[in-house]
Amino acid sequence: MAESFAFSIAEKVLGKLGDFVLQEICMACGIKQDLEKIKDNITTIKAVLLDAEKKRSSSEHLSLWLEKTEGILYGADDLLDEFEYETLRQKVVNRGTIMEKVRHFFSCSNPIVFRFRMAHEIKAIKERLNEAKSEMSLFALTCQETEGRAVSSVRETCSLLDSRNVIGRENDKEKIINLLMGSNDRESLSVIPIVGIGGMGKTTLATMVYNEKKDRLSGCCQLKELPRNIGDLISLRCMMLTAEETHFSKERMGSLTSLRILRIIGCSELVNAEGMQSLAALRTFVVFACPNLVYLPLRYLRALENLEILDCEKLDLMMMDEQRKEKDVQLGGGLSRLRYLHILRIPHLETLPQWLQGASKTLEVLRIRQCDNFTTLPEWMANFKSLQKLEIVCCEKLTSLPEGMRHLTSLKEIHFEGMGRSQWDIREDWHKISHVPNIYFDGQDLKSIFNQVQ
Known part of the structure; x- marks a missing residue:
């Protein structure tokens, strides 16, 4: 069968x-x-x-x-x-x-x-x-089971192979790694045959090469630019970049259609990451400590479920259309699978961007931290029926909550910390959030405090 x-x-x-x-x-x-x-x-x-x-x-x-x-x-x-x-x-x-x-x-x-x-x-x-x-x-x-299947016969081909248990393949691994990481043209590298009789460790060697190359790409902080043949890794699923390029081009990243997890970390020269537009399978994206980054093509990442945007001081999250000329672009179906959003230290953020409405049916966790100019939660937050946890930390200019908060019936937990207003000021908005089971202000359980006062 x-x-x-x-x-x-x-x-x-x-x-x-x-x-x-x-x-x-x-x-x-x-x-x-x-x-x-x-x-x-x-x-x-x-x-x-x-x-x-x-x-x-x-x-x-x-x-x-x-x-x-x-x-x-x-x-x-x-x-x-x-x-x-x-x-x-x-x-x-x-x-x-x-x-x-x-x-x-x-x-x-x-x-x-x-x-x-x-x-x-x-x-x-x-x-x-x-x-x-x-x-x-x-x-x-x-x-039902497939014919002839036995659990004990499963081969150890998982990419979490512990290379310390493999003996006698280090030189072979290095030769293949050097070939893959060299400056060969794309068309010159098609298939690398690993030939040998059964039991010689061919599959183990291939797994070691896969792991090592992925590991080297993960820690490339000395890399001035992406390798020219990075597009050959069409099956690559996880990658972390710390390159010194100003742009990630479509030519370099366009072939990484299987990439599920991408982290861009400490790319101090990066301005534009428009090459990410082709990453249709991307599920998790983290960008951290990219001080010159101004644009991310988020609306193309339709499979995205987890998004973290951290410490990018020039990034304008309202500027998400293709030409970067219009603001507050409504994405429609974009980000319609997003479940987790974490925003940290984005000075240009004053309110939630309109494109986030595309995730109104799926977003479960929203974290906004240390955004000095964040002043408003929009009324359309009432549409986020799946939201379960809201965390707002050190956003001192936020002084009120939207009326629509009372309609967030799935919301189970709210955390406020370092808000520049006392916990008693929250009483003005209490009717909007009193239905939430767990509400914390600077680590204190507000419901317990308010119940004692009453």
Whole structure:
């Protein structure tokens, strides 16, 4: 029987979940039990996917369930890529190859940003899998496996391979890396054959090369420009850039159509990143400490789910149309999958940009921190029915909340810190947010305080 796409991606995710390095990372982050629950649910769902694929043409509801399940599995796969990326990032940080400012922000002693978002992502995936598992019982599906499949026969081809356990392949790896990273023209590099009899470690060598090249691209703070043949990495999924270019061109980045995770960090000369327009598969994008950046082509990133824009003093988030001439462009379908947004130290930000309305049905977490000129939350925030957490920190010019806040029925948690107004001033807006279960001002539970006063 031919395997379904959902079945294949489920197997891929389960393979990653069993990786030793990933388990160590999850244990360090305190989320191992959550990952185990995800693994159990995927295992249960995977058992019926072949039967579901066979019957999908006879039931529209089953077909919709399969599509939904595929999307959840994709999300889980991306989540594990994030953890894989974190291992690579830690290698870069530990080697001291990135500026001190970046090292402090992402150091193990300050893991707040990564752990906060990962914990939210894991919870969301777990809840979606629980829902899919519950709905599965509606279709009377039977458990099936592909012929001849045995769990013990799965080969170790995960990209989280620990190269310390591999002996005798270092010279071969370096030769291939030098070939890939050289200045060859695009057309001169097609296929690199790795030939040998079974058991000689060909797959292991290919995995080591893939990991090493990705690792080297992750820590390229000495790089003056992107490698000319970076477009050859058409299957690259995770990348961190710290190059010194002023522009990321379409010619260099246009072929990276499989890229899921991109972090642009400490690019002090970068002005324009319009080459990102072709990154149609991008799910997570972080830009940090790019002081001269003025434009990001966010409206083209239609698959984007997680967005962090941090410490870019010249960036104008209202300027998002292609020619950068008009402001407050309504994106329509753009960013319609965005679930997490974090904005930090963007001086030009005075209110939320109009393009964010494209995420009104999906945004779950909104964090605005240290934006000195942020003065207003727009009334159209009332449309963000999926918003669960709002965090506003050190935005002293924000002096009131919109009336539409009372319509945010999914909102579970609000954090205000360093707002330049006392907690008692919040009473003026209390009727707008009193329905929210958890409200904190400078770490204090406002509901408890107000209840005591009353």
